[in-house]
Amino acid sequence: MLDAIIKEFGLDDEALSIIPLTQGLINSTWKICGKEHAYILQKINHTIFKRPEDIAQNIDIISAYLKTHHPGYLFVSPLQTADGKSLIYKEGDGYYRAFPFVAGSHSKDVVKTPAQAFEAAKQFGRFTKLLAGLNVSSIKITIPSFHDLGLRYSQFLTALNNGNKERILQSATLIDQLKQWSFIKDQFEEIKNNPAFKLRVTHNDTKISNVLFDEADKGLCVIDLDTVMPGYFISDLGDMIRTYVCPVSEEEADFSKIEIRDEFYKAVVLGYYEEMKAVLTETEKDHFFYAGPFLIYMQALRFITDHLNNDVYYGARYAGQNFVRAGNQVTLLQRLFEKKNILENIIKEEK
Ligand code: GN1
Ligand code: MG
Numbered sequence: 001m002l003d004a005i006i007k008e009f010g011l012d013d014e015a016l017s018i019i020p021l022t023q024g025l026i027n028s029t030w031k032i033c034g035k036e037h038a039y040i041l042q043k044i045n046h047t048i049f050k051r052p053e054d055i056a057q058n059i060d061i062i063s064a065y066l067k068t069h070h071p072g073y074l075f076v077s078p079l080q081t082a083d084g085k086s087l088i089y090k091e092g093d094g095y096y097r098a099f100p101f102v103a104g105s106h107s108k109d110v111v112k113t114p115a116q117a118f119e120a121a122k123q124f125g126r127f128t129k130l131l132a133g134l135n136v137s138s139i140k141i142t143i144p145s146f147h148d149l150g151l152r153y154s155q156f157l158t159a160l161n162n163g164n165k166e167r168i169l170q171s172a173t174l175i176d177q178l179k180q181w182s183f184i185k186d187q188f189e190e191i192k193n194n195p196a197f198k199l200r201v202t203h204n205d206t207k208i209s210n211v212l213f214d215e216a217d218k219g220l221c222v223i224d225l226d227t228v229m230p231g232y233f234i235s236d237l238g239d240m241i242r243t244y245v246c247p248v249s250e251e252e253a254d255f256s257k258i259e260i261r262d263e264f265y266k267a268v269v270l271g272y273y274e275e276m277k278a279v280l281t282e283t284e285k286d287h288f289f290y291a292g293p294f295l296i297y298m299q300a301l302r303f304i305t306d307h308l309n310n311d312v313y314y315g316a317r318y319a320g321q322n323f324v325r326a327g328n329q330v331t332l333l334q335r336l337f338e339k340k341n342i343l344e345n346i347i348k349e350e351k
Contacts, residue, residue: 018031027044029042042098056078119211120244121240125236125272141230146229147298149298159304164307178297196282260339269346269350273351288347307326
């Protein structure tokens, strides 16, 4: 199948090797290395992205806007087939698309230094800033209510009623903690009703592997625009806090390794703020700390909900993997709340 796809993108003369890249829980990705050029090939998970054409359309709109208004931005456009399509649909299989691999660039799987966290945060801030003049409602919603914390909470409650009984019993402590934190969801409802909170073009998947760096380790641009949608800035800032600030990932089962590294937190805040200070409202700026709890809490809810629903969304490589991930995120949020005063002071200094 991959050979046929590669051929349709006109890469078959060149293609020498196909290396699967294992990053990401949702889409499948390969690196295609030709004699002179390399490419990234992706298969979109269309049980999750129900309308991949909407992703393609968003990419076209964003690409056109940036070319006109910010021609200096390095925008990685998808390859087109001979008949001008950027998505190939294979009956009974799925949707594929490909991108040129930007020469001299690299991506990272883990954040190793505060400087890298700063660069990445700056790139995500820059992306939203450069698109601030684009009419957000022209951007399609590729996953409805993706970061709607109210919906994630009600999906959690539904799983408590209809989910795997044994798993519900085993997860009692975690479930109790998540219920006690429901004020985080209430705060989100207030945000949704507050006109000082703007819907912006947000990326919604700000993990470090979605940033391209140059050889000097400076950020070049962001990639993987599947989940780019109208959203609140707390989604992007929050997911960076969730994934850059702790030395271990959501997969870590030894929770004693979970900690908040102040220097990394500071770097994320500073990098994002540097770009976004010109566009955020004062009310938004007052919610920098909230971004962390918002996103970490949502991710904990999503993992435990999936565990209670027998792993239908994320899948599990071992029994209880989503339980571990949920526990990991709950611990991360506990660590974050413990440092609330220190972190709020960091935010104040940067503003
Ligand atoms: C999924 O596939 P990946 O790893 O880029 C998920 C994100 C979660 C993340 C948790 C479409 O992203 O929202 O934060 O897993 N993407 C989707 O690792 O659900
Ligand atoms: Mg992704």
